[in-house]
Amino acid sequence: MHTLDLTYVGHGLHEELVAYVADQEGFPEQEGVHLALRDGVNWDDQRLRRGATIGLGRSVLTRLTDGVEWTALSVSTHRPLFWFVGGQHVSTMEDLRGRRLLVHAPHTAPGCFARIVLRRHGLDPDRDLECVIRPPGDYSMDLRRLRAGEVDAAYIGSTLDPAQITAEEGFHELGWVGDHLAIPTVGLAVDPAVIPLDDPAITAAVRAQRRALALLAADPDTAVTYLQRFLGRDTPDEVKRYHARFIAPWFTTDGQVDLAAADESLAAVAHELGVTHAPRAADVYRTDHVTL
Structure with missing residues (x-):
């Protein structure tokens, strides 16, 4: 059994939902990896690099500003939930x-x-x-x-x-x-200078996440049940409306990336940060690296 730290860097279902569903369904263990889900909201970037991260937004900003070549191997959604x-x-x-x-x-x-x-x-x-x-x-x-x-x-x-x-x-x-902005913000990313992209633990973790995404897409009732655990203030009908508006249409079913949308959003983020050259989306999001 492989082991891996998987870190979220923001609170709420946006970051945690897919990893939580995978954990509750036992997908990581079935794929041969023990995932330790870690709260890295207040961690510095060096500590985050020791494991995989869910936070694709933070990782891409670090890549743009500090040159750390965070690489995303799975994308859960291109629509930031803010x-x-x-x-x-x-x-x-x-x-x-x-x-x-x-x-x-x-x-x-x-x-x-x-x-x-x-x-x-x-x-x-x-x-x-x-x-x-x-x-x-x-x-x-x-x-x-x-x-x-x-x-x-x-x-x-x-x-x-x-x-x-x-x-x-x-x-x-x-x-x-x-x-207004379609940018991959959650999924799974690693710094290949620390963890190789073909590390067996990473491959297993990506497969577990993609199984969770497929479950959320195929079984709306199960998706709503899990969402209710995050949206404790909402009634069941409100959770269903939330799911229909923000989850069902916009979460991927297979962890793949829309490279055209990602190229456009990377350029917008780079411009906002004052970075002269944005990387190609195909270099940042390598979602074809792991297959089911």
């Missing part, structure tokens, strides 16, 4: 002009994606609104600050269901990042 949510007086993205937005730092993957989406709505994140930086984690405090009027809008991730909280709180869902 949303802009406005308070009672902010009902459109354009209403953010002159307002206070609670958001991740620019050098993080979610923060970089947020800035790209803001610019696509004609908003300069450094001049047209005030970005109040928040660390990654649970977004419940963001809702408290939005409810108290300390900020006008918040940028939230998949620990919360945007439809549920906007209905409950009287807030407005302003925009979903996945509607």
